[in-house]
Amino acid sequence: MSGAARSDRGDREAALFVGLMSGTSLDGIDAVLAEIGELGTRLRAHARQDFPDALRAELLALCTPDHNEIDRASQAGNQLARLYASATRAVLDAAGVAPRAVRAIGCHGQTLRHRPERGYTVQIGNPALLAELTAITVVADFRSRDIAAGGQGAPLVPAFHATVFGSADEDRAVLNLGGIANATLLARDGAVRGFDTGPGNCLLDLWIQRTLGKRFDAGGAWAAGAAPDPQLLGRLLDEPFFAQPPPKSSGRELFNAAWLDRRLDGALPPQGVQATLLELTAQSAAGAILEHAPSAARVIVCGGGARNDALRGRLAALLAPRPVEASDSWGLNAEQVEATAFAWLARCTLSATPASLPSVTGAHAARVLGAIYPA
Ligand SMILES: Nc1ncnc2c1ncn2[C@@H]1O[C@H](COP(=O)(O)OP(=O)(O)OP(=O)(O)O)[C@@H](O)[C@H]1O
Ligand SMILES: [Mg+2]
Incomplete structure (x- = not known):
């Protein structure tokens, strides 16, 4: 590191x-x-x-x-x-x-x-x-x-992200995929911004626990086996938190089972819900980076969600051509x-x-x- x-x-x-x-x-x-x-x-x-x-x-x-x-x-x-x-x-x-x-x-x-x-x-x-x-x-x-x-x-980690991931050569973004996801925007002039982008793994974990009794969707493999549902995705993305300007932080007070249940209509098979929740995390996080740090030359991901290959893949597609790299390649285990x-x-x-x-x-x-x- x-x-x-x-x-x-x-x-x-x-x-x-x-x-x-x-x-x-x-x-x-x-x-x-x-x-x-x-x-x-x-x-x-x-x-x-x-x-x-x-x-x-x-x-x-x-x-x-x-x-x-x-x-x-x-x-x-x-x-x-x-x-x-x-x-x-x-x-x-x-x-x-x-x-x-x-x-x-x-x-x-x-x-x-x-x-x-x-x-x-x-x-x-x-x-x-x-x-x-x-x-x-x-x-x-x-x-x-x-x-x-x-x-x-919150978030409090951006100051630390700046010391380990900051660069005088290019603007960068760091995306921590914990239960909640937070982005740190590191400008090459040393300016640091950061905010919670919304759900990281919390809704993904909640849904697979409820339907399959598993603690999490290893590699995002279950989500990757179905297509996201555009209607449900639209209802989820309608949440005002996503459009709110920073500074902002969030938690289980907002993104919890009751929040999700109010937006489900029961028609979609469970695997489709998982795929849609993965797309929600990817679009809300990538959208926030593109809106607030379009000049970021690369995105460094950390947190347990960095081990979700399907999520990493969607982030890479949405943030292309910027490389989306786990922090491991920068010397610090995600x-x-x-x-x-x-x-x-x-x-x-x-x-x-x-x-x-x-x-x-x-x-x-x-x-x-x-x-x-x-x-
Ligand atoms: N191999 C994996 N595949 C998919 N998801 C994984 C894998 N390993 C971990 N995760 C996800 O990462 C989560 C744990 O991440 P992490 O510990 O960063 O979150 P956290 O404890 O909420 O931390 P924080 O709130 O500080 O960011 C797990 O609950 C799971 O959803
Ligand atoms: Mg943890």
């Missing part, structure tokens, strides 16, 4: 950080150990931790308002902290690194609500317990300060970009460096993000 070679030549400021990401897909935890300094970021190890089915079901339930949420969310937060601690141990063991050698953990937490328009966002994961269990300083709650400063609190970003954001917090980008979130000014739980 960018800066890795320079980092090898010695970077006095470099320190080890753990990044923990568990996103809206509710697929589990990605943990990375990264060596981060002024000169760049070098990945040392990666570990995955799946959610037990009962916890995944409870987290999904907690994303929708229901009864006794405070006790249930607190208990789920404690269980998450234990899993975050075990993912941290796994990544440190993989690298043969002791906890005391780690400067901090950057822990995104699990989003249960994201309502910037009402002035709040909620990520659970009991960072105090995580600090207690790991004996490592934890930085958490990265989004709240940006919302307090008038921003969307599934580890987000976790690495939160390791990088934790370093910004500890050095009191403002890491939010008002050009992305719409905040009045950049702020130091995160809350620190000392080891």
